[in-house]
Amino acid sequence: MVDHQGGEIDLLASVSDDRSFSNPAKELDRKVLGEKIQLALEKLTPRERMVFELKHYQGLRLRVIGEMLNTTEETAKNTLFRATKKLRAQLAELR
Amino acid sequence: MNCEVAHERIVAAAYGELGDEQTHELERHIAGCSDCAAEREQMLALKALAEMLPVEEPSANLVARARLRLDEALDALPPRRWYERLGQRLKNNIAGLQAAPVAACLLLLIGAGAGSLGSYQFARNRAAHTAGGVQTAEASAVNAPAPTPSAQAQVQAQTQGVPAEIANVSSIVRKPNSHLVEVRYNQLVPQKTEGSLDDPAIRRLLMMASQSSASAEVRGDSVALLADECKAGHSCQAAGIRAALMAALRYDKNASVREKALAGLEPYVAQDVRVRDAVLEALMNDAAPKIRTAALNILEPVEGDTSVRQVLHSVADTDENPYIRTVSRQVLSREPEIQ
Numbered sequence: 001m002v003d004h005q006g007g008e009i010d011l012l013a014s015v016s017d018d019r020s021f022s023n024p025a026k027e028l029d030r031k032v033l034g035e036k037i038q039l040a041l042e043k044l045t046p047r048e049r050m051v052f053e054l055k056h057y058q059g060l061r062l063r064v065i066g067e068m069l070n071t072t073e074e075t076a077k078n079t080l081f082r083a084t085k086k087l088r089a090q091l092a093e094l095r
Numbered sequence: 096m097n098c099e100v101a102h103e104r105i106v107a108a109a110y111g112e113l114g115d116e117q118t119h120e121l122e123r124h125i126a127g128c129s130d131c132a133a134e135r136e137q138m139l140a141l142k143a144l145a146e147m148l149p150v151e152e153p154s155a156n157l158v159a160r161a162r163l164r165l166d167e168a169l170d171a172l173p174p175r176r177w178y179e180r181l182g183q184r185l186k187n188n189i190a191g192l193q194a195a196p197v198a199a200c201l202l203l204l205i206g207a208g209a210g211s212l213g214s215y216q217f218a219r220n221r222a223a224h225t226a227g228g229v230q231t232a233e234a235s236a237v238n239a240p241a242p243t244p245s246a247q248a249q250v251q252a253q254t255q256g257v258p259a260e261i262a263n264v265s266s267i268v269r270k271p272n273s274h275l276v277e278v279r280y281n282q283l284v285p286q287k288t289e290g291s292l293d294d295p296a297i298r299r300l301l302m303m304a305s306q307s308s309a310s311a312e313v314r315g316d317s318v319a320l321l322a323d324e325c326k327a328g329h330s331c332q333a334a335g336i337r338a339a340l341m342a343a344l345r346y347d348k349n350a351s352v353r354e355k356a357l358a359g360l361e362p363y364v365a366q367d368v369r370v371r372d373a374v375l376e377a378l379m380n381d382a383a384p385k386i387r388t389a390a391l392n393i394l395e396p397v398e399g400d401t402s403v404r405q406v407l408h409s410v411a412d413t414d415e416n417p418y419i420r421t422v423s424r425q426v427l428s429r430e431p432e433i434q
Contacts, residue, residue: 030147033144034147034149037144037145038148041148055110056110056142056145057150062107062110062112077103077106077112078103080106080107080110081102081103081106084141087141087145088141091144
């Protein structure tokens with residue numbers, strides 16, 4: 001393909017590639033980070049992990065989480081607080 | 096607000112779980128507290144960091160299969176007993192008792208209904224008891240003849256309300272699917288009547304008494320009254336009183352009753368053949384010599400009848416009483432020319 005000045009154009013170069021494997025270094029960082037988060041999560045008690053994942057990854061309301069775990073909203077909130085504290089302690093060296 | 100509370104609220108705020116008012120308070124606190132501002136920075140950093148962990152969304156196919164198998168597993172569970180289900184339902188609904196007022200009204204209505212029904216039954220049973228233990232009774236008096244309305248006859252029933260003797264039970268019908276029984280029975284109601292001897296109702300009573308009364312005295316009284324009527328010539332018809340007297344003469348067990356009947360028949364021996372036959376039978380067969388003698392005396396005026404003569408002959412030959420034999424011979428010898 002030729003442009004109006006007669007020069008050849010590399011079409012592929014103009015297509016942005018934001019797929020993860022397009023940047024191997026970034027991808028590696030991401031993977032390592034993920035493993036570390038995974039490890040930190042595994043250090044939590046099952047209940048703390050459940051509350052954190054339901055809140056953070058599923059986005060459920062604390063009231064709903066409390067009902068699911070047969071406790072009150074207040075207890076769920078305290079559990080979430082403990083979980084974030086522990087996670088921050090675990091992941092402190094990453095920042 | 097101290098920092099400890101603020102730290103908790105920072106977490107809640109980071110996940111959007113803090114109310115507007117509390118968020119405002121928190122903002123004011125953080126504005127004047129560098130420690131808590133740093134805390135919030137760390138919290139948001141953690142939140143951003145945790146986002147780095149990729150969350151695997153399960154494929155729709157897997158979710159569908161899991162749901163299907165879950166349904167099957169639930170279906171395969173043995174059905175729970177009704178009381179278990181009831182308990183579960185009660186437990187589920189215990190918080191939401193919106194229906195409580197309705198249920199209370201329903202209970203009240205049921206209670207009132209049951210109460211009135213019960214008292215109605217009770218009252219009915221008591222009424223039936225006082226009425227003699229039967230639900231329906233259609234009493235009719237038999238044996239006590241119905242009094243005829245008459246100027247002279249004055250009938251007085253026994254005082255109302257006194258239970259009359261029950262003569263017999265004629266039918267019992269049970270109403271289907273209930274405790275009700277219909278019993279038809281007849282009562283003997285003692286009654287009293289007064290009237291002249293010419294009154295047909297009184298005469299009927301007397302004739303009935305002459306035949307069916309258990310007491311010989313009553314039979315004797317009634318037969319004597321009827322015999323007097325016949326002697327006096329007061330409408331002593333062949334079918335009525337005379338027949339009753341003849342029946343008394345033939346069949347009554349009491350000799351004095353038979354004697355009275357015989358006396359009543361005396362005026363008709365000459366004119367009524369059937370009376371004559373009855374008297375002849377009495378002369379032949381009666382057990383009491385007194386009756387046979389009376390019959391012999393009565394028959395004297397009608398010796399001309401051949402049957403009378405035959406009877407007189409046989410009586411003269413066979414009667415066990417010597418006096419009767421003698422008298423009958425005398426009667427026969429008095430009229431030899433007739434033969």
